[in-house]
Amino acid sequence: xxxxxxxxxKPAGLINWGNGLTLASAIVIITGLYLAFIFAPPAANLRxxxxxxxxxxxxxxxxxxxxxxxxxxxxFISGVLYLSKRTFYWDNLGYASVEIGLxxxxxxxxxxxxxxxxxxxxxxxxxxxxxxxxxxxxxxxGYLMLRGAMDDxxxxxTFAAVYGIVSFISVPINxxxxxxxxxxxxxxxxxxxxxGSGGFxxxxxxxxTLLFCVFAFTIFYVTLxxxxxxxGKTMHEIETVKQQILHQ
Amino acid sequence: xxxxxxxxxxxxxxMQPAGAAPVRSRYFYKILAIVYKDITAELRTxxxxxxxxxxxxxxxxxxxxxxxLRTDNAATLAPGVLWVAIAFAGMxxxxxxxxxxxxxGSLEGLLLAPVDRSAIYFGKFLGNxxxxxxxxxxxxxxxxxxxNQPLAVVPALVGVVVLGTIGFAGVGTLFSAMVVHTRAxxxxxxxxxFPVVVPVLLSAVRLTAGILDALPLEDIQSWLGLLITFxxxxxxxxxxxxxxxxxx
Numbered sequence: 001x002x003x004x005x006x007x008x009x010k011p012a013g014l015i016n017w018g019n020g021l022t023l024a025s026a027i028v029i030i031t032g033l034y035l036a037f038i039f040a041p042p043a044a045n046l047r048x049x050x051x052x053x054x055x056x057x058x059x060x061x062x063x064x065x066x067x068x069x070x071x072x073x074x075x076f077i078s079g080v081l082y083l084s085k086r087t088f089y090w091d092n093l094g095y096a097s098v099e100i101g102l103x104x105x106x107x108x109x110x111x112x113x114x115x116x117x118x119x120x121x122x123x124x125x126x127x128x129x130x131x132x133x134x135x136x137x138x139x140x141x142g143y144l145m146l147r148g149a150m151d152d153x154x155x156x157x158t159f160a161a162v163y164g165i166v167s168f169i170s171v172p173i174n175x176x177x178x179x180x181x182x183x184x185x186x187x188x189x190x191x192x193x194x195x196g197s198g199g200f201x202x203x204x205x206x207x208x209t210l211l212f213c214v215f216a217f218t219i220f221y222v223t224l225x226x227x228x229x230x231x232g233k234t235m236h237e238i239e240t241v242k243q244q245i246l247h248q
Numbered sequence: 249x250x251x252x253x254x255x256x257x258x259x260x261x262x263m264q265p266a267g268a269a270p271v272r273s274r275y276f277y278k279i280l281a282i283v284y285k286d287i288t289a290e291l292r293t294x295x296x297x298x299x300x301x302x303x304x305x306x307x308x309x310x311x312x313x314x315x316x317l318r319t320d321n322a323a324t325l326a327p328g329v330l331w332v333a334i335a336f337a338g339m340x341x342x343x344x345x346x347x348x349x350x351x352x353g354s355l356e357g358l359l360l361a362p363v364d365r366s367a368i369y370f371g372k373f374l375g376n377x378x379x380x381x382x383x384x385x386x387x388x389x390x391x392x393x394x395x396n397q398p399l400a401v402v403p404a405l406v407g408v409v410v411l412g413t414i415g416f417a418g419v420g421t422l423f424s425a426m427v428v429h430t431r432a433x434x435x436x437x438x439x440x441x442f443p444v445v446v447p448v449l450l451s452a453v454r455l456t457a458g459i460l461d462a463l464p465l466e467d468i469q470s471w472l473g474l475l476i477t478f479x480x481x482x483x484x485x486x487x488x489x490x491x492x493x494x495x496x
Contacts, residue, residue, distance in 0.1 A: 083492055138443045145439055149430035159426050162489045163440060164420065169485055170444045173478055177447040180470060181454065 004140040018230065021223040028216035036060065043206075050118040058200065059209050063217030064104045065133065069171075070138065071101025075143075076168035079161035088236055091157035094164050095147065096228040100221060102140040108133055128178040136175055139167040153239075157192040278363040282371025287378065289348075289361045296344050300383045304337035308387070308394065326395040327456035331449055333387060334409070335416065338380045339441065342420035343427075343434035345376055350428045359494055371419060371488040373483075376417040376424075384409050397460060404459045408475075412452035415479040419444055422486035444482075451475040 036059040042052045082090035112130065113123045124130065143163055150156040179234040291294055311317065311329045327438035343370055349355040358368060388409070392399065427436045451471040465472075 069281075083489075116295075135443045135446055138439075142440045142443060143438075144489075145432070145436060146426070146430065149432040149436055151431075155429060158492050158495075159429070162426065162492055165489065166422070166482075166485060167444055169481065170447065173447045173474070173481070177450045177474055180474070181450055 018226060020104060021219070021226050025216070025220040025223040028212075028219050032059065032063070032209075032213045032216040035212055040206050046119075048118070050170055054115045057111050057115045058219075059213040061108060061115060062210060064107040064111065065211040066138065066214050066218045067221045068101055068105035068108050068133070070218070071097045071104065071169065072139075072168055074163040075101070079164035079168075082157060082161040083165075086154075088157075088233075091160065092229055092232040092236065093225075094160060096225055096232055098140055098143050099162070100224045100228060102137070102144070104217075104221070105133060105140060106162045128175065128181075131178045132171070132175050136171065139170075143167070169174040176193045207221075250337050255362070261394075273329055273482040275364065275367060275417065278367040279374065281377065282358075282363075282368060283374045286372070286375035288377065295378060296348075297382055300337040300340050300379065303340055303385050304333040304383055304387050305390070307336050308390070312394075317493055321459070322395045323460060324457075326391070326397070326460060327368065327453045329395075330387070330391050330456060331412070334384060334412070335442075335445075335449060337383050337387075338376075338416050338420065341379045341383070342376055342424045342441070343437045345372055345421065345424045346428040347424075347433060355428070357403065364489055365491045365494055368494065369425075369487060371444045373417055373421040376421055377413055377436050380417060381410070383430050384413065401459050401462075407455065408452055408455045408459065411472075411475050411479060412448055415448035415452075415475065415482060416455070418483045418486050422490055425490065447474060449476050451478070 031243035036056050040056065040059065043055045046052050046055055073092045078090045078097065082094065112133070116125070117123050143160060146163055147156055147160050150159065288414045306353075308329055311325070315325055317325060317329075346355065349358060359365075361368075371481070388402070388405065391397070392402070420437075423437055423440045423444075427433055427440065430436055454471045455468050455475065458471070470474075
């Protein structure tokens, strides 16, 4: 019981890491919205209003994609550290990162489709980046399903760590394979031109906005991770206390 | 009983001044013993091999009428059909690989055997490669017949099929040992395995297409490199991580 009460007693004041991070992400996300919708100039090379409006989704789309893949990396690192240290912290970190990464990856796929419809005139095309994001999304789902299908906590942590490592190693090889595949077969719906429109011809203001949004999403990721880690720790403590009571 | 004759050779070899070679061949002998056990068990029932073979035939037939295969489009679809058939049949075999051990209660026995855990991995891996290869030996002639391919492609095709099978079975054996401890078991295996082996399937399909189109080696070299890279990296990773999976 003491474990719970000590954990809940700590954040007594308003000023603590959790609230600080939440406030910081609220500020940067709102600033990001302002930059994306008002500060950034409309893209000059796009003609229809639909394309111009849709282009603004790019700032949050890229931010989410960065976090989506970064979360994978964190899961990989925590998998390696879990296998060497065997402490709950690293398991908790890997799990939290997958849950949050999956959320961002889902956001990437949805915002991408919304953008692609007016720009490419299709919701989906099998371009390298789209394919790798979809495969990454499926790996996250696989990770969660693997965890969900096991009861023994230490075995669950070990297997999840192993899967996190193997799937992360496959990401660059996947990326290479899918890139070559499309390079050899370039006859896809203007995907190379469409992809390029995210990256070239950006004015300084647009670049500032993009960089700021990536930064804002990183802060947001850290904030979500902080709260999710705390939640995971509390769940773990409750489980420990429950086992203690049951085995008294 | 080939392994026993091996023992005699080995014991003769160990009479010689001690060195690294006898130790290594003893390790190989242990791997072979596991392979031999798997083959003997399979030959007594033949249930897995026949199921895999019939299933891969069904995949080819289903493709035939769902894609409306004709002589004019067969060449473009043939590589994909071949690899989907191999992948699905391989999935059946890989799924059984450890589940059978578990259900017969022989998994504990296998783990208690005085052999290095990596020998168990390589033994199981080789067994899986052999089973999938046997099925492939059955499918390839039928593939040549159904898709009206020249016999000259067979040697190169066999090479690609072997490399693809190694990559597929390498990760597959690791994941197979993992899913046996989960509730979903063989349902979970394809979900975990397919996203990770995308590079294997992709490069194997591209190589097969290149061979069937009689492209020069330079055109498909990069795919060959990718396939070999994947095989090496994932065999090494699975070899290292297997130890963590089977610990009790």
